[in-house]
Amino acid sequence: MIGVAVGVGVVLLLGLFFVFRRGGSASEAPPDSSAGWTLALRVEGSEDEEFARDVVARLGGDCRSRMAEVALEMLRLAPGATHFYAGTARALRCDLPGGAIVKLELVAPRPAIDDLRDVMACLRTLDAPRSASLALTQSWVDGQPLVAVDDDDRPGHRRCAFCRHSFVLSEFECPSCGAPVSG
């Protein structure tokens, strides 16, 4: 009888041990902020796509030693971006045909990025990643979807106070309704 009780007790303890172990490993899930992450911008239109290809031709591959230049070029691409991605996935998906997707893979602490304005802010802090590589990428069926850039979050743009059209900061009047820029 005692043997049975000890046996049951051991089985229960082992069961609890495994439950706690599993619980423990599940709570280790939060992403490692020092692990690799990906920043991607999709542009569309011959001028922007040509610029994107030129950036990758000049700075592509291992770009750790040229981060300042890469950040600057990504900042120049951002105002024209239709979609972006910032996260840990490497394979990306975009359901639109055409366009060019520039992908920067980094091993560096990942800042919180909610919209494309945050991307611009974070690029200024990417001074010393442990590794960095820049390339054009294609769209994969099982990849993480790129996010459409919201007009309100479009870097280098403002919204017309009258017709709500989004246009570049360098314009002095709304190209849609002709209202002058105020303020």
Ligand SMILES: [Zn+2]
């Ligand atoms: Zn307008």
